[in-house]
Amino acid sequence: MSTGSVSETRRMLVVDDERVIRFALKSYFGEHGLTVDCAAERDEALEMIARTNYDIVIADLRLSGTTSEEGLDVIRAARRQSRDTRVILLTAYRTSAVDERAKDLGVDMLLHKPKPLAQLAQAVFSLLAS
């Protein structure tokens, strides 16, 4: 799998309420030269976005409970912070309404969850290389 040309200074934020997912993505992308921060909930993510310019943010749509769409708040904040930040939204609950709102907010990729690691990595590195 190609990792593209990623410098060690690239910063990633992973926003997901599942500990296993945060651990897996932090471990994997950390080994591939990214500095990875994690947030388990929306407010934590918003604070981190306010403090740091991330090159890429991966956010789950539903961060608390089964009906929340707090991932969209994370995207909105990331977009406001920097137009250069790439944003990936992950969701197992994709609808046309969610698609529409995510695109309006400027999401770069909307991926169905679970996305196998290699495919997710390909998406990340292709966005960082673009």
Add this chain to the structure above:
Amino acid sequence: MPKHTLESWFAGRATILFQPILEIAEMETFAFEALSRGPAGTPIENAASLFELVRATRQEQRADRHCIDLALRTASRADTTAAFALNVHPSTLEADGGFVEFLAATLARESIDPRRVIIEILEEPRHFDVQRVAAVVRELQHEGVRIALDDVGVGLWNYRVVAQLSPDLLKVDQRVVDGCATDGDRRSVLRSICLLADNIGAELVAEGIERDADLEVVAGLRIRYGQGFLFQHPGPLAEVVERPFVSQIPNAAATKEMACRERRSSSWTTPTRF
């Protein structure tokens, strides 16, 4: 949670499935291969992704021990006398100095006879010390454990390494087996592997059998064991123990009879021609 625990083997949500390996002449289960899966609903759910992470973080030793521990704990509760095939990275055999003792202790804890265990050495795209791994293989075989080499035929196992490791079983890569009934090149590779196995005293497992016609070729070449979706998909152990065959295999009786006949044949150099 410290990284070296692989987040408590992914927060206790990693699972293990089993797939039967059948003795073709008897159409009976010879062994179950243990196959790890990451936590459901995560990017590491499937085995390829799980081990992509394991290898990227160089946690093969830790992962192999976790998998073996879970597989044997599960196996000890199963109503079967079949063997269990456990996957191990060659780098683990090379670098984990306590591996033989760990395996022995785990088998003793679960009251499983070492002769029911097959260590399947995976292909790994990384150089390893063949002599060191061969020494560990000898230790394991001395304990009664059998050794298999996984994915033989298209990848990194060269003849020199195969001969040095002297395995009990060679598992033929599914990319050689799948479609062999209609592909003369695949059949040529199969015959070559049969000759290698015969000369080093190893038995063969044909992986990835999905079609009746391919099973017929495999049986005709006197390959003793088979594994694949034609027989059964990976599943929870209790389920595959009870139901090793996903459905009635067409021509099973005829295939079984041919396999028995080929095994009784005195000359391997005149197998059934396809």
